Amino acid sequence: MKVVDRAGMKGAQKFYLIAVAQGLLVTLGHAVKNLLNPARMPVVFYPEQKKALPPATRGRHRLMKRENGSPRCTACMLCATACPAECIHIQAGESPDPEIEKFPERFEIDMLRCVFCGYCVEACPLDAIRMDIPDVTIADYTRDSLVYNKQFLMSHDNRDIVADYNPPRPVIWTHGPHARP
Amino acid sequence: MDDQIFTLINITVMTIVMWIMPLQFVPVMIWLERKGSAIIQDRIGPNRAEILGFRLFGMIHNISDVIKLLNKENITPSSANRFFFVLAPFWSMTVSLLPLLIIPLAAPIELAGHAIRFQAVNFNVGVLYIFSITSMGVFAVILAGWASNNKFSLMGGIRSSAQMISYELSMGLAIVSLLMVYQNAQVGALIMAQGGLLTFFGHQIPLPNWGVFLQPVAFLLFLAASFAETNRNPFDLAEGESELVAGYHVEYSSVKFALFFVAEYSNMVVASFVIATLFFGGYQVPYFSTEVLSSHPSEVLAAVCVLGFIKCVLLGYFIGLKARQQATVFKKGVEKWEPYIFSAIFYGLAAAAIAGLVYAFTGSFAPWFGPVLTVLLQMGCLLAKVLFFCWLFVWVRWTLPRFRYDQLMKLGWKMLLPLGLLNLLATGAWLLIQK
Numbered sequence: 001m002k003v004v005d006r007a008g009m010k011g012a013q014k015f016y017l018i019a020v021a022q023g024l025l026v027t028l029g030h031a032v033k034n035l036l037n038p039a040r041m042p043v044v045f046y047p048e049q050k051k052a053l054p055p056a057t058r059g060r061h062r063l064m065k066r067e068n069g070s071p072r073c074t075a076c077m078l079c080a081t082a083c084p085a086e087c088i089h090i091q092a093g094e095s096p097d098p099e100i101e102k103f104p105e106r107f108e109i110d111m112l113r114c115v116f117c118g119y120c121v122e123a124c125p126l127d128a129i130r131m132d133i134p135d136v137t138i139a140d141y142t143r144d145s146l147v148y149n150k151q152f153l154m155s156h157d158n159r160d161i162v163a164d165y166n167p168p169r170p171v172i173w174t175h176g177p178h179a180r181p
Numbered sequence: 182m183d184d185q186i187f188t189l190i191n192i193t194v195m196t197i198v199m200w201i202m203p204l205q206f207v208p209v210m211i212w213l214e215r216k217g218s219a220i221i222q223d224r225i226g227p228n229r230a231e232i233l234g235f236r237l238f239g240m241i242h243n244i245s246d247v248i249k250l251l252n253k254e255n256i257t258p259s260s261a262n263r264f265f266f267v268l269a270p271f272w273s274m275t276v277s278l279l280p281l282l283i284i285p286l287a288a289p290i291e292l293a294g295h296a297i298r299f300q301a302v303n304f305n306v307g308v309l310y311i312f313s314i315t316s317m318g319v320f321a322v323i324l325a326g327w328a329s330n331n332k333f334s335l336m337g338g339i340r341s342s343a344q345m346i347s348y349e350l351s352m353g354l355a356i357v358s359l360l361m362v363y364q365n366a367q368v369g370a371l372i373m374a375q376g377g378l379l380t381f382f383g384h385q386i387p388l389p390n391w392g393v394f395l396q397p398v399a400f401l402l403f404l405a406a407s408f409a410e411t412n413r414n415p416f417d418l419a420e421g422e423s424e425l426v427a428g429y430h431v432e433y434s435s436v437k438f439a440l441f442f443v444a445e446y447s448n449m450v451v452a453s454f455v456i457a458t459l460f461f462g463g464y465q466v467p468y469f470s471t472e473v474l475s476s477h478p479s480e481v482l483a484a485v486c487v488l489g490f491i492k493c494v495l496l497g498y499f500i501g502l503k504a505r506q507q508a509t510v511f512k513k514g515v516e517k518w519e520p521y522i523f524s525a526i527f528y529g530l531a532a533a534a535i536a537g538l539v540y541a542f543t544g545s546f547a548p549w550f551g552p553v554l555t556v557l558l559q560m561g562c563l564l565a566k567v568l569f570f571c572w573l574f575v576w577v578r579w580t581l582p583r584f585r586y587d588q589l590m591k592l593g594w595k596m597l598l599p600l601g602l603l604n605l606l607a608t609g610a611w612l613l614i615q616k
Contacts, residue, residue: 001587016592017401020581027221027580034220035499038506041223045510 053134055160058118060133061109061148062156070095071154072128075102079120079129087113088120107150111138187295196301199281203447208243210446210571215239217575234515238503238523247439255435258330265328270433270440273321277444280311280451283368287464287559288471290552299464299556300369307368308356311455312349315410318448319345322412322429325441329432337428340418340586347593348409348416354601355399355406358608359459362395372463376470382615389467392460398604400460402597407452409593412445414578418586453570454563461566464559471555478551482541485558490534497527 034041044051053059064072075092093105121131133156140146216239219226227239235241257266285300304310319342326338360366363374379386379394393400409416420428430441457463466474474481504520511517584592 003587020577023580024576027576030223031217031220031576034223036502038225038502041225043223043225045225048510 053136055132055134057134057136058116058131060111060135060138061114061120061129061131061153062133063107063150063153064128064130065154065158070097071103071107071150072126073104073107073124074100074126074128075104076125078123078125082119082123084117084119085113085115087111087115104150107153109148109153111146111148112143184295191297192301195286195299196282199284199286199301200278202281203278203450204443206450206567206571207443207446208240210449210575211243211246212240213571214575214578215242217572218579221576221579235519236516238520250435250439250442253435253438255437256432258432260330261432262328262330265324266432267437269321269325269328270437270444272324273318273444274440274447276314276318276321277447277451280314281454283307283310284454284458285369285372285464286563287556289369290475290556292549292552299560303367303369305367308360308366308371308459311368312353312356315448315451316345316349318410321444325433326429329429331432333426334429334431337420337425337431340425341412341429344409344416344418344589344593345412347590348406348597351402351593351597351601352406352410354598354605355396355402356459358399358601358605359392359396361605361608361612362392368458368463372458372465375462376465378468389462389465391462391465391467396460396604396608398600399608402601402604403456403460405592405597407456408574408577409589411448411452411574413449413574415581415584416589417578417583418589449571449574450567453567453574456570457563457566464563466558466562471559474555474558475551478546478554479541479544481551481554481558482546483538485554485561486534486537486541490531490538493527493531493534497524497531500524500527 066072073090074095075090077090077092080086080088080090087110089106089108089110090104091106092102095101095103097103116131118131120129138146216226218224227242228236230236230239230241230245232241232244257263282301283304285298285303287299289296289298289300291297322345323338323342326334326336326341329335363371365371365374375390375392377390379388379390388394408414412418412420418428420430425431430438433441465471500520501524504524507520508517
């Protein structure tokens with residue numbers, strides 16, 4: 001085994017005990033300071049206290065709406081094509097608005113497959129899909145409940161997200177852990 | 182009662198007590214490890230497991246650990262050597278429970294015409310008994326590593342056994358120089374000898390006659406070697422997880438893993454007891470011999486009360502600080518009030534200590550009170566020393582990085598072993614000059 005002799009280790013430094021004692025004093029200092037002043041520890045009691053996520057967080061998806069409440073999405077399939085995880089499923093239909101050709105009859109995002117890359121947002125020419133809902137604790141007991149449908153994706157506000165925005169949760173989360181839609 | 186029957190009962194009780202002692206220390210050690218590492222790393226540490234809302238500052242986690250380990254599937258790999266695979270954890274556990282039988286908890290006392298001793302067995306070769314037992318611990322490691330039929334376990338076992346055998350040499354040399362100074366291998370006599378003051382060419386120095394002051398080099402050697410013997414950081418190469426997954430117990434699960442886990446911690450407790458006994462005077466209270474203590478019950482009670490008062494006030498204060506922090510998070514319920522309750526209990530104990538202080542100077546004492554109080558004080562003193570070394574094990578683990586294997590062997594064979602031999606030579610020369 002070839003051993004590299006590091007430069008700068010000579011004399012008293014090679015005698016481990018001095019460095020060991022110095023290191024022990026550093027850790028003891030932390031321990032004593034934390035005992036005397038628990039508030040100095042940079043921690044939060046997680047489920048009770050939550051740090052506000054920054055407004056630029058890439059979180060859950062939402063579908064943006066036009067002024068009349070219909071989806072901005074025209075079912076052009078660019079997001080579904082860009083998606084590397086193939087988690088976006090769109091079924092196009094003829095739009096009731098004569099100015100617009102298509103609209104999504106079904107728009108489903110499989111959160112179990114989503115890798116949060118944000119390519120769908122980049123791909124969208126109409127700014128119809130955004131990933132700015134500040135919620136990263138996505139978990140549930142059933143697979144079906146983690147496939148978000150068009151109704152839920154459109155239930156969010158159309159405004160810009162601010163730091164203390166309290167996003168709507170899917171109904172399945174609000175009605176007990178095993179409740180299904 | 183017949184004297185022999187009394188002695189038999191005495192020995193039986195002490196054997197059971199000293200056998201269970203390391204097991205009682207293990208949950209404390211695990212809690213100390215978790216909480217100690219947390220406060221060293223600016224974290225809160227475990228505080229989530231609860232019974233009826235009581236969290237006991239993370240101690241409930243030990244119970245959930247046990248439930249988890251007992252509920253796991255007890256796997257024996259199909260290609261393992263079944264007999265040795267099962268034998269290894271039991272061997273490890275047995276070896277780690279035996280050495281404490283030789284350690285006295287307090288000086289022997291005379292009570293109601295009976296001699297009571299607080300030591301299970303008292304061989305003339307006591308110190309050698311400790312090392313003969315602990316050196317057998319290496320079999321458990323190598324058996325587990327080999328019988329698992331797994332390359333990682335085998336490498337971990339080989340590494341670990343090489344390390345333990347290498348460091349046993351320096352450990353032995355440290356002990357030899359200590360025994361040369363005290364001229365005795367009986368543990369009881371060794372502790373008796375550490376009771377007085379240090380003598381330096383006929384002059385008394387105001388330091389206790391402890392092994393650490395007589396043999397500082399031997400103490401350092403012994404400390405380093407006992408870290409290596411118990412497979413603790415910075416010498417925990419047996420479980421270098423970056424290269425060996427988990428070392429010799431990769432294939433173990435459930436109860437068998439729990440046995441290894443408990444054995445590791447009780448080894449640490451045993452090492453702490455041995456260091457405290459050989460180098461820090463065992464149960465001896467510094468500057469006060471057993472005779473002085475047992476003949477001054479009121480002063481001793483006053484001292485115990487003052488120490489207890491300081492301890493309870495400090496604990497109550499620290500828990501009070503914790504309570505204030507916790508109250509900012511938990512607005513109601515047991516979670517909010519639990520630390521306040523414990524803080525109040527400790528302040529109450531401090532008040533009781535003041536009451537005891539008053540009684541110490543006004544009350545009168547039965548003749549049995551002095552010796553019994555002495556025994557309690559000496560047990561407390563030994564346990565305080567042991568707890569300090571338990572904390573040292575934890576403290577060092579969360580401070581130092583792990584040695585590389587060649588560094589470990591270099592330290593063991595090229596530094597500690599020559600140092601031990603030189604120390605032996607110097608001790609011999611010293612004893613010759615002093616004569």
